[in-house]
Amino acid sequence: MQRYILSKKNSITVISAILIVFAFFGRFGLNDMVIFTWSLIIASVLGVAPIAIQAYQALKVKVVSIDVLVTIAVIGAFLIQNYEESAIVTFLFLFGAYLEQRTLNKTRSAIKGLTDMAPETALKRVANGEFEEVDVDDVDEGDVLLVKTGAKVPVDGTVLSGEGHINEASITGESVPVSKCVGSQVYAGTILENGTIQIEAERVGEDTTFGRIIELVEEAQDSKSDTERFIDRFSKYYTPAVLLLGFIVWLFTKNVELAITILVLGCPGALVIGVPVSNVAGIGNGARNGVLLKGSEVINDFSKVDTIVFDKTGTLTVGNPEVAEKEYYSDVTEEVLEYLASVERESDHPLAKAVVNYIGKTNLHTVEETEVVKGEGVIAKVNGHRIAVGNVALMERENVELNEKARKDIVRFEQNGNSLVLTAVDSELKVLMGIRDQIRPSVKEDLQRIKNLGVKNLAVLSGDNQGTVDLVARELGLTEAHGHMLPEHKSAYIEKLQKQGQIVAFVGDGVNDSPSLALANIGIAMGSGTDVAIETSDVVLMNSDFSRLPHALGLTKATARNMKQNIIIAVGVVLILLASLLFSEWMNMTIGMLVHEASILVVILNGMRLLRYRLRGKYTKLVKSENEEVVKAA
Template identity: 80%
Template sequence: MQRYILSKKNTITLISGILIAVAFTSKWTVENMDIFTWSLIIASLLGAAPIVIQAYQALKVKVISIDVLVTIAVFGAFLIHNYEESAIVTFLFLFGAYLEQRTLNQTRSAIKELIEMAPESALKLMENGEYEEVEVDEVEVGDILLVKTGAKVPVDGTVISGEGYINEASITGESVPVKKIKDSKVYAGTILDNGTLQIVADRVGEDTTFGKIIELVEEAQDSKSEAERFIDRFAKYYTPAVLVIGLLVWLISKDIELSITILVLGCPGALVIGVPVSNVAGIGNGARNGVLLKGSEVINDFSKLDSIVFDKTGTLTLGNPTVAETEYYGDNIEEVLSYLASVERESDHPLAKAVLEEIGETTFFSVENTEVIKGGGIIANVNGHKIAVGNVHLMERENIELNEKVRSDIARFEGKGNSLVLTAVDGELKILMGVRDQIRQGVKKDLQRLRRLGVKNLIMLSGDNQGTVDIVSRELGLTEAYGNMLPEDKSEYIKRLKGKGQIVAFVGDGVNDSPSLALADIGIAMGSGTDVAIETSDVVLINSDFSRLPHALGLVKATARNMKQNIFIAVSVVFILLAGVLFSEWVNMSIGMLVHEASILAVILNGMRLLSYKLKY
């Protein structure tokens, strides 16, 4: 029965609220006091049921929780026939718990989704020289495997023959496919975009990098225990104190009504609703401004933040390589762009897509005598012209003149972290393009806002090469930046920061970020990221709008202050009322009730101020 009642707590809250509305409507419209009284009695009994059960369960484990005080207060109100107070208090208590619980529904479905993303089969070289499809659990270290275009790499291994481009976003988070040749390392769970690879298994099963990601998420989620609520800690001392005072008053004065009045006035109506209303108002403001906050525990830790650690791709950068800069040399550029597009359309290189997107609609020509220069680019004949598309090495190989102006442009492009695409027609350089994953617009200003809000360290961790990472770091003015980092490296770094006593947030968007998101004190996911990252996180920036991050931090700081203000108001009023009852004659039951209800209104109005919060700078 207890379990059934607790499972219907939200339904009970709704019914109690309806009954209270019916009670006051009947009183104010038709002045029917019978309906008023019985509606409040039923609402009180219904609302008290789950609270009494929770109080009983707390007492069983020798904990005097706030549920105990609310239970005693409700019974006290019943004894002096103050059904209005008992009904309102139970409803506010249950409704506040409901609002807070709604934001704390972090599930463990992230683990399930990670497991579903893991490779299930592999093409294994058998003794007869043929490849057969086997379950990935049957693969052992040293086995030879074949990976075809579009397939997932089944294990961590080393390429022994073939070449191709692998999308390693599930491991490194980087969007640009990585070329793999003989002796290159490959990771389980990554996808071969094109080509065919023969690999030897180095690590299998749970020992693979992907397996470690799953393990890290599990460990990190287990390590993130919820802090005990401040109100419960306060109630540990507050509840016995009120009970002792009430008992002493009864023993000394023999006035049962006075004793019950003390218990009723000691009821934490404003205290119960003060924190939830701040939370709900803050969370509501966040939702309207593109920020999803997952509960009061998040708000508390987030507001005390020392360091923010960022993944690079998809977080500080857009996550899609594009042509960032272009220089044209000579005439007939439109025609040259058509030749370039025609050649790139034939290419499977990851930079080709960015170039084609930059050129857009154009005329395509047939491409003949295509020659792929390994590590250089492509040479082909287009419309009677010899076209060379590739890097500086290819241009030098083809004796293309690179004058001082061109050399200066190349140095400038490379200095900004661009990958270069040069195009020459009939031995003459015509186009220089710089392709890179561009920094999100306005990120530098947003990072400055975070500093002004008190964040001491802004750190970037990335699977990209250190050179590119350093360029982005310098441009954004970050405290520290580290490249060539796998998920376990990022997690270890987070652990070290937390070991120094820092409160750490991690901002990321991919499956590979899940362990760090879960391990950090505050995990912040970009809304366009994977479901795994979003569910593992504590904060979600809806629509991946990075500019919402400073708003989120400012909001949680304001919400944390608001909660403290409400707690102070609630506790102060209770102590003033209790002192007034015991040491003066000006506080009677009616005045006490008036002040008590006014305090509830005060904390609600104070909390509602958060709905209009805006970051001032």
Template identity: 80%
Template sequence: MQRMILSKKNQITFLSGILIAIGLFGHFVLHNSLVFNTAFITASILGLAPIAIQSYQALKVKVVSIDVLVTIAVIGAFLIQNFEESAIVTFLFLFGAYLEQRTLNQTRSAIKELVEMAPESAFIQTETGEFEEVDVDEVDEGDILLVRTGAKVPVDGTVLTGEAYINEASITGESLPVTKVVGSEVFAGSILENGTIQIRADKVGEDTTFGKIIELVEEAQDSKSEAERFIDHFSKYYTPAVLILAIVVWLFSRDIELAITILVLGCPGALVIGVPVSNVAGIGNGARNGVLLKGSEVINDFSNVDTIVFDKTGTLTVGNPEVAETAFYGNNTDEALRYLANVERESDHPLAKAVLANIGTFKTVPVENTDVIKGGGIIAQVNGQRVSVGNVALMKKEQVKLDEKARKDIEEFEKNGNSLVLTAVDGELKVLMGIRDQVRPGVKKDLQKLKNLGVKNLVVLSGDNQGTVDLVAKELGLSEAHGHMLPEDKSAHIAKLQKEGQIVAFVGDGVNDSPSLALADIGIAMGSGTDVAIETSDVVLMNSDFSRLPHALGLTKVTARNMKQNILIAVGVVLILLASLLFSEWMNMSIGMLVHEASILVVIFNGMRLLKYRLKEDKYEMKTSIKEMDVAK
């Protein structure tokens, strides 16, 4: 019976509203007291039923909830035959609860949209080579899948054949389609807008990036911040205190209506709902924009950060070394490059990969007697000629002569933060390449946004040499730069900053960053980083989009501010209502309940504003845009 009544709560609210309208019509138009009393008595009993059931359920677990206060107030009003107020109070309370739930559901729309975007089926390659449609749960790692135009990518995988444009908004928050070719990674839940591809399933089910996003957002929305825990604890004592106050007022004044009105006006509904709705809306906004905030606690801590520490490689820089500068010496340059490419093909060193990517296609020639010099490079025989590829130390060992121009080039390349790869053929220097990791596009602008948001210190910690780290810091305008840092050195430096009273966030992407991510007040992982880094962190920037970092910080700041606003609104309304009751004659139970429910809607709508939050264009961007326009002219 109880379950049936609660399931029909919305219908009861609607019917109560109709009965109240009939009662008012009978009183003001028909001047019929029987119609008036019958309608309001019925509305009171009908509306009280679900409220009383919720009160009973709360008292069973020893909680004096808001429903208990309203139940006592309505029963009291009914006993003193104030049927009008008892009916109106129950209707307003039920209608407020209906609107509250409806608007709260909208704040949870982000997770709902994510779940709805989850793929349900996939076209899997059978033993005969044909493709048949199966449930996505039947796909295993290693399966070959077909994805056509308009379909959702069912799993995380790698493109084997074909080319396509894919909308990855569900993963990164970026609506512009991304081109995918053979070898590209694709993510479950993204939508293939144009083209047809075959992919190999690398991650399936809950292990996909999309699956982890849903899991993390669900966990975050269900978590409670310190402010919420305080309010829950506070309401356990506040609600009984209001009940005691009403009893004391009745004992001294013998005014039962005044005591009942105090019960209604003292309901802390807006206070209880204000903080959760802000948190849920903030986390939902982040999920829509490629930022995963792992819980309500993160929002408060992140909003107070004044120092952000960055790992360099893969965070401030792209993480893929590229040839930035090249110098040639002597004749037969093409031949030297061909020899260089064939020798570097024998190596799996990151610098070798950068060299090969720079040279591109080349004619294959036999490489013999390959000798890898630890910490130096490679020496090999190519077409009967001795080819040496490596650093300056290897060139000295091979007695390669470096003329004045070569020495100046080497000095200049090193000043620019390059790692050097020199190539000599039969003891004669032919090619000098400067290789360095490129700074992420737009990072400088994003760092300025962080400063505008109140971050005082921007620090880079890296295992690279100090010269390279200093150059990156100078280019980006960072506060501090420290090179030659091992993982334990990074953690020690973060601990040092914390001891100085700074609230520290650390941004990284590798396994070696995990200790620092865990130690920092807020750990921020790049989405394409290792699983360990992502699991250890508090915030994840999907698809390693650094531009999401200012949005994340700005979002947590406005969310934290929104929580405080809602608390002030809730407390302020209760104080004003009680003051009006004591010091004015116009305040009554119905007006108080109307204002009370209105305050709940105010804090809900205030919280919902966060769903539309976007980081405003700052002065730095505007100045940069104006300069670019002037240059264009």
């Protein structure tokens, strides 16, 4: 019976409203007090039923909830035959609960939107080579699936054949379609906008990146921050205190109506709902914009960060070294490049790949007698020539003469932050290449936005040489730069900052930097949704998009402010209501309940503003003005 009544709360609310309207029509339209009285009595009894059931359920677990206060107040008003107020108070309380639930559900729209985007079926290749539609739960790792134009990718996998453009907004928050071809990674829940592809399933069901995102955001929205836990504890003692206050007032004044009104006005409804709605809305905004915030605690800590430490490679830089500078010391450049490409294509070293990518398509020759010199480079024979490719130490080993121009070029390349690749043919220097990782586009502007949001210290740590790290720091305006840093050195550096009282966020790629991500107050992974990034960090910037970082920081600060605003609104309303009751004559139970429900709606709507949060344009203007000042100074 209790469950049935609670399931009909919305219907009871509507019936109560109709009965109250009918009651006032009977009194003022028909001048019939019987209709007026009995309509209000029925409305009071119907309305208090679900409230009393919730109060009883709370008392069973030894919690004096808001429902207990309202139930006692309504019963008291009913006993003193104030049917008008008992009916209106129950209606307002039920209607407020309805609005509260409805608006709170809207703040969870990001999750609902993600869940609705989850694929339900897939075209799976069966034994006869044909494709048939199956439930996505029936897809196993290794299955080959067909995805047509307009369809959702059902699992994480690799493209086996075909090509097309995929909208990855559900994963990255970025709506610009991404080109996919053979060998490309695709993710469940993304949409193939054009083309047809066949993919091999690698991760299915809840193990897909999309499934993990939904799970993480749901867990985050259900988690509680220190503020929420404090309010829970506060409400646990506050509600009985209001009950005691009402009893004391009755004891001294013998005014039952005044005591009952205190119970109604003291309801901490807005206080209880204000903080959770802010957190839920903030996390929902992040999910829709390619930022995973793993819980309310993360929001609280991230909003207080004053120092951000960055790994260099793959974070501030793209992570793909490229040939940035070159010098030739021979007229037979094309032939030398053919020899160089032939030797380097057999190596998996990042510098070798950069060289091969730079040279591009060319004639390749057979490579013989390859010798790898650890830490220096490689020596091989090509077309009867002795080819040496490596650093300065290898050139010295091979007795390659470095003339004055070559030595100046080497110093200049190193000062520019390059790793050097020298190529000698038969002990004669032919080519010098400077290879360096490229800084991500617009990172400088993003870092300025982070500074404008109140972060005082920006540091970069890297395993690269100090010169390279210093160059990146100078170009980006960072406060500290440290090279030759192994993972354990990075962790020790973060510990040192924390001992100095700084609140540290670490931004890394989520693989080599796992210890630092775990140790920092806030670990932020540039991860494209990888398993390691999602598991280790507190915040994940999907698709390794650095521009999401200022948005994430601004969002957490806005969410923290929003929580404080809601607390001030909630507490302020209660104090004003109680003061009005004690020091004025116009305040009564009905007005108090109306103001209470209005305050609940206000804090919910205030929290929902976070769903539309965007980093304000003033930060962009600040960057522009500062850049103009630098130009003028130069």
